[in-house]
Amino acid sequence: MRALLLALALAACAAAEAPAPAETPPVAEPPIAVTEPAAPPAPATLTLNCAGAFTQGGVALCRTLPGAAIAVDGVASGQADAQGWAVIGFNREHGAEGVVTARAHGASTSATYPIAPRxxxxxxVDxxxxxxxxxxxxxxxERIAREAALKREAFASLADMExxxxxxxxxIEGGRVSGRWGNQRILNGTPSTPHFGYDIAxxxxxxxxxxAAGVVTLANxxxxxxxxxxxxxHGQGLITMYLHMSRLDVNVGDRVEQGQVIGAVGSSGRATGPHLCWRMRWRERQLDPSVAVEGLAAARAELLVAN
Structure with a gap:
């Protein structure tokens, strides 16, 4: 028995003296990458360039920052489109200078243009x-008042197009110019308001x-x-009107393309013979549509080169 106890004691002592198993070293975790927030892009420089007919009754184009607010002579006049285009105009009684202002991102810039008198x-007309x-x-x-309300609603349109x-x-192809825009009218011997149409007999x-392309907002x-x-x-509140028509080929809401037939010449309403009275209006300003013929395309080309 004493021999057995001695053997067990020696075995326990040997186990106690045995080296402990080596510990597994910890696996190093990869460092956490810290991404610095990207700096906001610097705001684009606000510029303003305009070209077109700078005359009483004239219409022009401007190029500035997309979405910039536009003012003409201090009057808010909409905003530039997604490419920075804006159409502007000057009424019949405009003074010698026109001031166009663009505002965006807390900045503003203005340009002054001489307005040619006419x-x-x-x-x-008798x-x-x-x-x-x-x-x-x-x-x-009563009828005149009712129809005036229809026209006011149509003039308020702001089609999302350019x-x-x-x-x-x-x-009209051919025809004869029978009345110039802006002339003072005397109707049946009674002085009337200026004639804001360009007449083509x-x-x-x-x-x-x-x-030009556009959306029909009134057809009566x-x-x-x-x-x-x-x-x-035609976009941004630039609206053209066609009077005394004998036939209408379009309806309210129709989208028309440049050159599309919209109706036919007649002598209905206040007219003494068959002709088209062609008018243009931009944000309550009466403009001369004849100066827009080819003029706006030339203004666009000029501004594309400038920008």
């Missing part, structure tokens, strides 16, 4: 129905073409003053 003739000159019939006055960038063509039924075959009437919004 001389306007006095034009006498033989008109008197109710289209000095209306007194309550029913006629049909004006392709320039304008004449809405042509036979009844002559096709009328859209001078029988207005008191205008007879058959169509409005086209």
């Amino acid at each position: 001389e306007f003739d006095i034009q006498r 033989g008109l129905p008197q109710q289209t000159v000095t209306p007194t019939d309550p029913a006629v006055l 049909g004006f960038l392709d320039g304008f063509i004449l809405p 042509a036979p009844t039924g002559t096709p009328i073409r859209a001078p 075959p029988d207005m008191h003053y205008e007879g058959g009437l169509v409005f086209i919004d």
Whole structure:
């Protein structure tokens, strides 16, 4: 028994003296990468360049930062599109200088342009129905008020497009210019407001073409003053009007392309013979549509070179 106990004691002692197994070294974890936040891009420099007809009744194009707010003579006038284009205009009574301002990202820049004066003739027109000159019939006055509301709604359109960038063509092939824009009118011997149309005399039924792409915002075959009437919004509130039409080939909401026939010449409404009264308006400013013919396309080309 004593021998057995001695053997067990020696075995326990030998086990106690045996070296401990080596520990496995810890696996080093990769360092955590720290990414510095990217610096915000520097804001683009605000620039402003304009080209076109700088004249009373003129229309022009400007190029600036996309989305920049535009003002003409201190009056807010919309904003530039996604490519930085903006259309502007100057009314008949505009003074010697026009100031265009662009604002974006807390900055602003302005450019001043000389506005060329124009001389306007006095034009006498006789033989008109008197109710289209000095209306007194309550029913006629009510109709005029109702139609004025329709026109105000159509003028408020701001189509999301830039049909004006392709320039304008004449809405009639051939014809004879029978009335210039801005002339003072005397109707049946009564002084009237200036004539804000560019008149082209042509036979009844002559096709009328859209001078530029746009969206139809008014199409009415029988207005008191205008007879058959169509409005086209070419974008940014630049709207053209077509009066005295004998036939309408478009409806409100239609999108038209440059050169598309929208109707035909007539003598409806306040007219003494078949002709097209072609008008242009931009944000409550009456403009001369004839200066837009080819002029806007040339302005765009000039600004593309400048920018």
